[in-house]
Amino acid sequence: MRLEISEPEIxxxxxxxxxxxxxxxRQYAAASLKRRLQQALTHFRCAxxxxxxxxxxxxxxxxxRLLEYLTxxxxxxxxxxxxxxxxRQQVMPLLATYPSLKLWIAGCSTGEEAYSFAIALAxxxxxxxxxxxxxxxxxxxxxKAQKGVYPLDRMRQFTMNHRAAGGHGSLSDYYHxxxxxxxMSPTLKQHITFADHSLAxxxxxxxxxxxxxxxxxxxxxxxxxxRALGLFHDALCRRGFLCLGTKESVRFSAYAQRFQELSPExxxxxxxx
Amino acid sequence: xxxxxxxxxxxxxxxxxxxxxxxxALPPVIPCPVVVVIHLPSHSSGLAELLGAETSxxxxxxxxxxxxxxxxxxxxxxxxxxxxxxxxxxxLSVDPPVHYSRPAIDVLFETARDVYGRNLxxxxxxxxxxDGAAGLQEIHAxxxxxxVQTPLSAEVAIMPAAALALFQPTYLWSPNExxxxxxxxxxxxxx
Numbered sequence: 078m079r080l081e082i083s084e085p086e087i088x089x090x091x092x093x094x095x096x097x098x099x100x101x102x103r104q105y106a107a108a109s110l111k112r113r114l115q116q117a118l119t120h121f122r123c124a125x126x127x128x129x130x131x132x133x134x135x136x137x138x139x140x141x142r143l144l145e146y147l148t149x150x151x152x153x154x155x156x157x158x159x160x161x162x163x164x165r166q167q168v169m170p171l172l173a174t175y176p177s178l179k180l181w182i183a184g185c186s187t188g189e190e191a192y193s194f195a196i197a198l199a200x201x202x203x204x205x206x207x208x209x210x211x212x213x214x215x216x217x218x219x220x221k222a223q224k225g226v227y228p229l230d231r232m233r234q235f236t237m238n239h240r241a242a243g244g245h246g247s248l249s250d251y252y253h254x255x256x257x258x259x260x261m262s263p264t265l266k267q268h269i270t271f272a273d274h275s276l277a278x279x280x281x282x283x284x285x286x287x288x289x290x291x292x293x294x295x296x297x298x299x300x301x302x303x304r305a306l307g308l309f310h311d312a313l314c315r316r317g318f319l320c321l322g323t324k325e326s327v328r329f330s331a332y333a334q335r336f337q338e339l340s341p342e343x344x345x346x347x348x349x350x
Numbered sequence: 351x352x353x354x355x356x357x358x359x360x361x362x363x364x365x366x367x368x369x370x371x372x373x374x375a376l377p378p379v380i381p382c383p384v385v386v387v388i389h390l391p392s393h394s395s396g397l398a399e400l401l402g403a404e405t406s407x408x409x410x411x412x413x414x415x416x417x418x419x420x421x422x423x424x425x426x427x428x429x430x431x432x433x434x435x436x437x438x439x440x441x442l443s444v445d446p447p448v449h450y451s452r453p454a455i456d457v458l459f460e461t462a463r464d465v466y467g468r469n470l471x472x473x474x475x476x477x478x479x480x481d482g483a484a485g486l487q488e489i490h491a492x493x494x495x496x497x498v499q500t501p502l503s504a505e506v507a508i509m510p511a512a513a514l515a516l517f518q519p520t521y522l523w524s525p526n527e528x529x530x531x532x533x534x535x536x537x538x539x540x541x
Contacts, residue, residue, distance in 0.1 A: 078488060079460065084436060108433040108461045109443045151446060295414045295430075295442045302415075324414055324427055324442050 079115045086126040087111060093130060098140055100214060101277040102147060104301035110147070117146040141217065148215045150292070152189040153234065154196075154227075154248075157323060158241035160291075161197055163343040165243045168318055169201045172286060178207040179285040181312060183276060183305070184293035185211035188222025188261075188269075193242075194289065195265040196251050200244060204268055210283060212274035219271045225261030227252075232259050276305040281312040288313060291344075292322035299330075306332040310348060319346040353381045354495070355466035356418065356434075357536070360455030360485070362389040362477030364505025366400075368525045369475065373423065374404040375529035380536045383418040385434070385462065387426045387453045389477070398425045414442045426453035433461040449481035459485025468493035471535065473528070475499045477509030487516045495535070497521045499528060 084107060091102045091110075102110065114126065121139070123129040133139050155161050172178055178198075182191045191211035198204040213219050227235075232248070239248040252259040274282070276293070288309045294302045309319055310332055319336055321327070321344040327336045336346035361369060365388055376384075384407075388397060401423060402409040412424040412432055417439050426432035430442040431453050448454035459472055459482060472489040474482045476499055490496045496519040501507035503524040513519065523531060 078484070078491070106433075106435065106441045106443075108435050108441050108464070109431075109445060111464070112433075112445070112457070112460070150444065292444045295444070299415060322444075324430055326413075329415060 080118050080124060082111060082114060082118075082126045084111075087114060090114070090126055090130050090133075093134065094140070097134070099278070100144070101275065104277060104298045104304075106296055106298055109296055113146050117143055120146065144215055145217065148186075148213075149218060150184075150186040152186055153231070153238060154189050155193045155235065155238035155242040155244075156189065157291075157343075158238045158243075160320070160323070160343045160345075161193065161242035163340050163345065164320070165197060165201060167340060168287070168345060169197070169203065172318075173201070173203060175286055176206065178203060178287075179283055180207060180209045180287045180289070181283070181285045181309075182209060182211040183274070183288060183290040183309070185213050185222055185271065186215070186218050188218075188225055188271070189227070190289060190291065191222065191269050191271070192225060192251075192261050192265055195268055196239070196244070196248070197242070198268075199251070199265070200246055204265075207268055209269045210285070211269055211271050213271075214273065214275045214277075216273060219273060223266075223271045225266060226258045227261075229254055229257050229259050276308060277301060281308050283312065284314050285312050285317065286314055287318040287320070289320040291320060292325070294321065294325045303331045306330050310335050313348040315348065315350065317348045319348065320344065321346070352469060353538075354471050354536070355469040356382050356462060357384045357471040357473065357532075358458055358462045358489075359384065359386045359473040359475065360388070360459065360477075360482040360509075361475030362451075362479055362481065362506070362509055364476035364478075368499065368528060370401065370404050371525055371529045372473075372532055373401050373407075373409075375533045376405055376407060377533055377537050378406050380407065380421055381538070382420050382536070384423045385412065385418070385426075385432070385458060386423065387432060387455045387458045389451050389453075389479070389481070390428065401425070412440045412442075414440060416440050426458065428453075431457045433457060434465050435461075436465050438465065449479045451479065451481050455482030456485035460488055463489045463492050463494065466494070470494035471497065471532075473497045473532065474510060474513050475528075476504035476506050478506040479509060480512040482509055483512035483516055486513050486519070490517050490519065495520045497523055497528070497532065500524050
């Protein structure tokens with residue numbers, strides 16, 4: 078049986094995390110957060126959230142580990158291959174008309190999405206003119222993303238994804254195997270800047286032609302979703318592209334009228350003013 | 351129990367035909383939402399259409415932040431966990447699979463229990479994994495109504511048997527009883 082925790086207890090913990098560590102989870106969707114906190118309780122051998130709170134305020138090493146429970150996502154290279162196929166067919170021809178490109182991968186976690194974009198851009202002949210900003214709030218994830226090292230046994234699935242996503246080269250052109258690991262190619266890394274950024278508390282940092290933020294907004298409440306969509310709208314150039322997760326939408330947000338659907342199926346939008 | 355806040359149904363291998371029979375037998379008006387997690391291959395998203403053909407009730411895939419409405423049957427979207435928030439809305443997540451499954455029945459059952467407590471009906475059908483057993487036990491512990499398909503009647507008995515190993519459910523029903531009696535439970539008549 079799971080350990081019982083109440084929403085007021087969670088709210089108190091999140092307030093302490095915000096005051097002490099300046100990470101703002103106060104507008105995250107509660108049900109997922111609660112499940113993750115219950116897993117953290119087991120890991121830290123705490124019977125109550127109060128115990129975890131005491132641990133958090135007395136031991137500096139606890140927060141980075143707790144952050145893993147609150148934020149980390151495992152992703153794949155070319156997750157949702159149909160999305161990347163649509164991106165190649167409908168978006169990249171339009172991106173090719175820009176002399177230089179900036180892309181923002183928001184909530185990049187351990188980097189799989191950023192490398193997927195870099196590979197697709199390389200195959201379409203666009204990577205040389207592109208800078209990818211890949212951001213996340215978890216420094217540990219960003220360090221892993223920067224290293225770009227993935228278990229070799231995941232490459233079989235990634236290779237199938239890559240092919241289904243319309244990849245015309247071989248995925249192995251973009252990594253080298255080292256022991257049980259696949260290390261992403263330095264030519265990809267040259268074009269990616271991994272950086273700390275919070276959709277809850279930070280503002281925009283550059284004008285970009287495309288934002289991809291897939292399966293991040295589902296973890297936010299409505300107000301925080303609106304904040305994030307506002308940042309994306311402001312960061313995008315006129316007619317810039319916004320990519321959301323397959324089950325995410327701008328439809329019920331304050332920005333419903335500010336984006337136009339390009340691919341309703343793959344949740345690709347364009348900024349309208 | 352007063353009017354139930356929701357019915358949550360979980361199943362896996364061998365559950366589809368039973369689920370269709372349950373849905374077919376539902377009365378045209380029901381006092382609460384019904385939420386379904388069935389393990390299916392990640393590419394199959396036609397479950398809503400399939401069930402929709404069996405009933406005049408509205409059947410749809412649940413969307414993130416969508417409010418639950420009485421009389422509607424919601425299906426978890428493929429490859430996402432389906433959760434219920436205390437505000438009575440759905441949430442989705444791509445957190446790791448539970449018992450190798452996403453959506454996981456346990457995730458739906460546990461979050462539903464957190465919201466509806468004793469005013470919840472949980473139903474666990476045929477299936478080849480232990481997903482759902484722990485969640486149904488939580489519904490049971492909170493005083494909700496729990497219904498398990500009899501292992502003998504299940505095409506694959508692992509799922510119902512896993513629940514029975516943990517606790518004694520309110521009702522242990524065959525597919526025929528599931529169809530007729532759940533319908534009665536929702537009509538408010540005595541069983």
